[in-house]
Amino acid sequence: MHEQDQAIVKALVSVAWADGVFADREREMLDALLDAYGAVPAERAALHIYAAERRTLDDIDPQELSADDRRVLLQHAVLLSFADGDLSKEESELLAALSAKLRIPDAEAKALIDAGTARARSSLHLL
Secondary structure: OOHHHHHHHHHHHHHHOOOOOOOHHHHHHHHHHHHHOOOOHHHHHHHHHHHOOOOOHHHOOHHHOOHHHHHHHHHHHHHHHOOOOOOOHHHHHHHHHHHHHOOOOHHHHHHHHHHHHHHHHHOHHHO
């Protein structure tokens, strides 16, 4: 798995912990991403160890991510926020804080979040 992909998945752990609970559906979604990124068993185990401890946006280092990776992270974060079937106010606020941390301009962040929200809502039956 590429280092950038690992950085994206690790950052998503912070999103999963946003409400104080790392739920099974969130873990399943992150495992699916690990599969998609071709993680080997050792990488998967390392992420599970990392995710066992509550993580926050402070644990994300934007320097580990290219400009494109930051946008991918934000879009994945939107999908992960829908793991429970809805986007809560707290999750919406977290996405805004994440986009600021990633230094994505407000107008672009809004467009990415809106597109991700529409995609997630149309795919809820798959989540």
